[in-house]
Amino acid sequence: MGGRVRALVLSTLAFTTCFAVWGLISPLAPTFRELYGLSGAQAGLLVALPVLLGSLLRLPLGILADRYGGRLVFTLLLLGLLLPVGLAGMTSSYATLLAVSLMLGVAGASFAVGAPFVAAWWPPDRQGLALGVYGMGNFGTAISSFLAPKLADSLGWRTTFWVHLPVLVVMAALFWLLGRDAPGRVVRVPSLRERLSVFRRRPISWVLALFYFVTFGGFVAISVYLPILLVSEYGLSRPDAGTRTAGFVAVATLARPIGGYLADRVGGAPILNATFLVVAAFAVVLAFLPGMPILTVAFLGIAGMLGLGNGAVFKLVSSYFPAETGTVTGLVGAAGGLGGFFPPLVMGVVHDVAGSYAIAFMLLSEFALLCLVVNILVIQHRASLLTPEEGEGSS
Structure with a gap:
C-alpha cells in the first residue's frame, strides 16, 4: 500500500505543478489584452493555444508512458517545461507571446503520463477513485x-512566470528520486501500429473521447476564458476574477475523485447521464448572462x-482498456484538450x-444533450460494447 500511495501522491503533485504552469496564460490574459490592445478573438486565441498543443501531445506522451514508464517520462516532461516558462517572461510582443503560449501547452499533456502510471499500481475496483484523486491535479489551474x-500586481507579470522555474526543478528531482513504476509492469510493448489499432477494434474508445471532449473540454474552456468574461462583462477586477475562476476550478477538481468513486460503485453511465443533463440546463441559464448570484450558482x-463526469470517463477507460490505458488515455485526453481549445x-x-x-x-448545452443521447443509446443499450471480458476485436 505504501508504494501505491507514494505513486499517487507524487503523480498528483507533478500533475498539479504541470497544470499550474499550463494555466498561467489565462489569468494574465486581461493584462496582455490591455498591454497589446487585443480583440476578443485575439485574446481567445492566446488562451486557447496552450490547450491545442496539450491536446495533440497527449496521445504520443501516453504511448511513451506505456513504453518507458511514467517515472522517466514525467521527470523529463517537468524539466522540459523550464524552457517555455523561462522564455514566457522574456516576450515583448503579441506574436512572441503566442509562440510561447503554444509551447506551454506541453504541460497540458501531463495527464496522459500520470494516468497509466497510477492505474498500474491500483486494482480495477479502486482505479476509479485513484484516478479521480490523481485528476485533482487540475487544481493547478486554480492555483x-x-x-x-496577485503576483503580477506585486512582482510584475514577467516574474510571475519565473517563480515557477525552481518549483519545476524540485518536482522533477522528487519524481525521479522517489517515484517507482509499478512492479510487474508489462515490458513487452506493442508497436505503434498495434497500439493505434485499438481505436479501430474498439470503437467505444471514440465514444469515451466524445464524452471527455465535453466534460474536460468544457472545464478547460470555461476556466481559461472565465477571467476575460468576468472582467469584460461584469467589470470585476483581475484579482477578483482570478479568485472566482479558482473557485470554479476547485469545485470541478474536488468533484473528480467523487465521480471516480461513484463510478466504481454504480457504474460510469448513470454518473454521465446526470452530468450531461445538468450541464445542458445550466448552460442555457448562462446564455442569458444573469446577475452575479445566479451566474455563480x-x-x-x-x-x-x-468534475463528476471527468472521474467517470476515466474509470471506464481504465476498466475497458487495462492493457492500453496510456494509449487510450492519450486519445481521450487529446479529445478533451481539443474540447478546451x-x-x-x-x-x-x-x-x-x-x-x-x-x-x-447554447452550443455547450447542445453538445451536452448530444452526449446524453449517445450515452443512453450506446453505453446503456449496447452494453456488449462495454463488457471488459469480451474479446478486443468483437466490437
Missing part, C-alpha cells in the same frame, strides 16, 4: 488563477458536474461579432 494576478453547478476561440469570435456570449453557451 494559477488565484495567485498569478450556474458556473459552480457546471463545475461540479463536469475551440470554445475560447468561438467565444471570442462570437462576442466580437454579436456582442454576446449567448450562442457559445
